[in-house]
Amino acid sequence: MGTAELNNTKKELVGWILSLTDESILSLLSSVKLSSEGKSIDWWEELTESDRGNILSGIRDYQQGETMKSNEFWNCLTKG
Template sequence: MNIETTKLELMHLLLQTQKESLLKKLKSVFEEEQVDWWNEMSENEQEEIKTGLKQADNGEYVDNEIVMKRFDKWH
């Protein structure tokens, strides 16, 4: 059985159930499985993002339209 078939079967079962306790259990399984992408980054990557956010807060950035115009020159 492939993954798409399994998803469809689970969707069918999910849509048919009226058991709130089952829905809560399923929701908790999904919540437990979610990975916080921030924690998956290295400390160096996190620091780079923090630095970028500080720079943006201080107005130290180049507007997206200006950057895109630079790249349009090469196309």
């Protein structure tokens, strides 16, 4: 990509970012920026204590073989 093309792309991106209202996209872009600067935060640290507990509980269930097949899950969900 040539210099003129690169500058045009930057201008287009800046304009697009300025028009964004979706917080999730802005958060994603912020994460990309921090990561490119070597300042990314470990996603685990950003989770709530409850979320961490739920993830660890799911891992324990998996390790203990307490799982079900996808079709079993969906059947239980749809049939109550």
